[in-house]
Amino acid sequence: xxxxxxxxxxxxxAGILALLAPALxxxxxxxxxxxxxxxxxxxxxxxxxxxNYITPTLHGEYYYNKPPLWNWILLLFFELTGRxxxxxxxxxxxxxxxxxxATIYYFFRKHYSPKIAFLNAFFFITCGRVLFWDSLLAxxxxxxxxxxxxxxxxxxxxxxxxxxxxxxxxxxxxxAAGFMxxxxxxxxxxxxxxxxxxxxxxxxxxxxxxxxxxGGMAFLLIxxxxxxxxxxxxxxxxxxTTLFRESSKRTVVNYGIWNxxxxxFLFPFEMIYHFLPWSLMILYFxxxxxLARLRADSFITFNLITFLANILIYWTSPExxxxxxxxxxxxIFSAYIYLHPxxxxxxxxxxxxxxxxxxxxxISASLMAFAPLFIERPExxxxxxxxxxxxxxxxxxxxYLYWRRREERLLVMIAVLITFRIGFNWFVLPDRNNNxxxxxxxxxxxxxxxxxxxxxxxxxxxxxxxxxxxFYLTNARGKxxxxxxxxxxxxxxxxxxxxxxxxxxxxxxxxxxxRHGKVTYDIGILK
Numbered sequence: 001x002x003x004x005x006x007x008x009x010x011x012x013x014a015g016i017l018a019l020l021a022p023a024l025x026x027x028x029x030x031x032x033x034x035x036x037x038x039x040x041x042x043x044x045x046x047x048x049x050x051x052n053y054i055t056p057t058l059h060g061e062y063y064y065n066k067p068p069l070w071n072w073i074l075l076l077f078f079e080l081t082g083r084x085x086x087x088x089x090x091x092x093x094x095x096x097x098x099x100x101x102a103t104i105y106y107f108f109r110k111h112y113s114p115k116i117a118f119l120n121a122f123f124f125i126t127c128g129r130v131l132f133w134d135s136l137l138a139x140x141x142x143x144x145x146x147x148x149x150x151x152x153x154x155x156x157x158x159x160x161x162x163x164x165x166x167x168x169x170x171x172x173x174x175x176a177a178g179f180m181x182x183x184x185x186x187x188x189x190x191x192x193x194x195x196x197x198x199x200x201x202x203x204x205x206x207x208x209x210x211x212x213x214x215g216g217m218a219f220l221l222i223x224x225x226x227x228x229x230x231x232x233x234x235x236x237x238x239x240x241t242t243l244f245r246e247s248s249k250r251t252v253v254n255y256g257i258w259n260x261x262x263x264x265f266l267f268p269f270e271m272i273y274h275f276l277p278w279s280l281m282i283l284y285f286x287x288x289x290x291l292a293r294l295r296a297d298s299f300i301t302f303n304l305i306t307f308l309a310n311i312l313i314y315w316t317s318p319e320x321x322x323x324x325x326x327x328x329x330x331x332i333f334s335a336y337i338y339l340h341p342x343x344x345x346x347x348x349x350x351x352x353x354x355x356x357x358x359x360x361x362x363i364s365a366s367l368m369a370f371a372p373l374f375i376e377r378p379e380x381x382x383x384x385x386x387x388x389x390x391x392x393x394x395x396x397x398x399x400y401l402y403w404r405r406r407e408e409r410l411l412v413m414i415a416v417l418i419t420f421r422i423g424f425n426w427f428v429l430p431d432r433n434n435n436x437x438x439x440x441x442x443x444x445x446x447x448x449x450x451x452x453x454x455x456x457x458x459x460x461x462x463x464x465x466x467x468x469x470x471f472y473l474t475n476a477r478g479k480x481x482x483x484x485x486x487x488x489x490x491x492x493x494x495x496x497x498x499x500x501x502x503x504x505x506x507x508x509x510x511x512x513x514x515r516h517g518k519v520t521y522d523i524g525i526l527k
Contacts, residue, residue: 029087038467064242145326168215281336449476
């Protein structure tokens with residue numbers, strides 16, 4: 001791979017790295033948790049409150065959907081910082097993202113120049129789905145994807161050396177870590193990659209070797225060891241059936257053939273949208289000699305084989321979130337970067353179109369950065385004029401640089417995206433929070449939790465609690481809130497969905513806002 005080189009500009013790399021910290025950290029704790037964040041954080045919190053770090057629970061009831069590794073990571077950050085809040089729950093995501101980027105750089109540097117390795121790492125960090133969504137959330141997926149991507153890289157690099165023991169042992173240890181974080185998907189990624197790549201390289205028989213058996217035993221030792229301890233606390237009857245159901249519930253088995261067919265045709269366009277702007281480079285595949293070009297590089301070939309083999313599972317599964325595919329993004333991005341200099345040298349229509357769209361984004365981003373100078377909505381943002389000018393002028397300078405320095409355009413585009421994220425943090429996140437019903441859910445839940453900190457509280461029967469409320473109530477009270485289906489105490493405060501229990505007689509003492517449906521739940525004492 002050989003992207004047109006130019007005079008080494010350390011200031012451009014240094015500038016990108018310097019901007020990365022404020023881009024990922026400013027106002028990270030601003031928004032209230034979404035549901036999945038609430039679940040992950042509440043499970044970790046209940047572990048801390050109960051003193052039981054083996055069997056995850058939600059409202060004191062056993063939680064089977066995910067193993068506990070991510071909850072342990074959250075707990076570690078809570079203990080290190082002494083705080084349990086949105087920032088400390090999301091900080092592990094940021095650190096995992098940086099670790100993921102460093103891992104991408106490390107493995108691609110083995111094959112290509114520092115610039116190519118840097119581009120591969122930052123294509124991932126700055127794609128739209130990661131930069132403006134997943135890097136802001138306290139979810140499993142970036143960490144899980146980091147582990148899974150590393151397993152892919154171990155398979156390729158140890159295969160090249162024919163170091164079979166190291167290949168199977170290390171990849172299965174990573175698969176075990178992935179399983180302890182998200183369950184069966186980790187096994188599917190490992191099995192699919194091994195099966196397809198070993199068959200492609202005509203080493204299928206190696207899958208029956210003693211080295212593979214030893215790797216599988218290492219996996220079983222870790223996962224089996226955990227569940228052996230788990231069994232001392234709770235039955236395993238529901239554990240594996242739930243993990244299997246979690247992995248299969250988004251497939252054709254659950255959604256039927258027609259939904260699956262519709263998803264099959266829409267899926268590529270949805271993924272292009274979520275991974276903009278770099279996904280526009282899919283146009284580079286539209287050339288007659290593309291297969292010959294790609295097969296000329298064995299590492300790119302492996303990346304594409306692994307990408308295609310694993311994405312088929314999601315391509316045929318109707319309910320798929322882009323965050324499930326973050327381990328595959330660097331694989332396809334590497335092919336884009338590989339093809340880029342070929343199109344650049346030939347000045348193809350694909351290159352001209354993509355370059356024009358990138359320039360249009362740079363110009364649009366620069367103009368949008370000055371909007372806070374002229375509109376009233378962000379008037380509560382501190383130093384809005386100074387920040388608007390700082391971000392806007394920086395983007396203008398980068399846009400000029402993009403236009404003038406053809407050989408550095410991809411690096412400049414990365415700098416533009418990171419700078420734009422800083423403006424997004426400063427202006428959009430506070431505005432979104434001020435106009436988000438989720439903030440009312442957070443505020444009312446915290447106020448109710450603090451007001452009734454010393455009172456016994458429970459959830460009435462099947463009142464459908466939303467994880468956002470559950471976390472803030474539990475954290476404010478410092479006590480697990482159980483669900484009660486019988487033996488109702490007269491002095492207990494119950495959280496009641498009054499829409500579901502219209503005939504229930506109780507004395508209302510407070511209420512909390514609930515995000516979905518923008519409804520209210522009552523807190524009351526039964527009569």
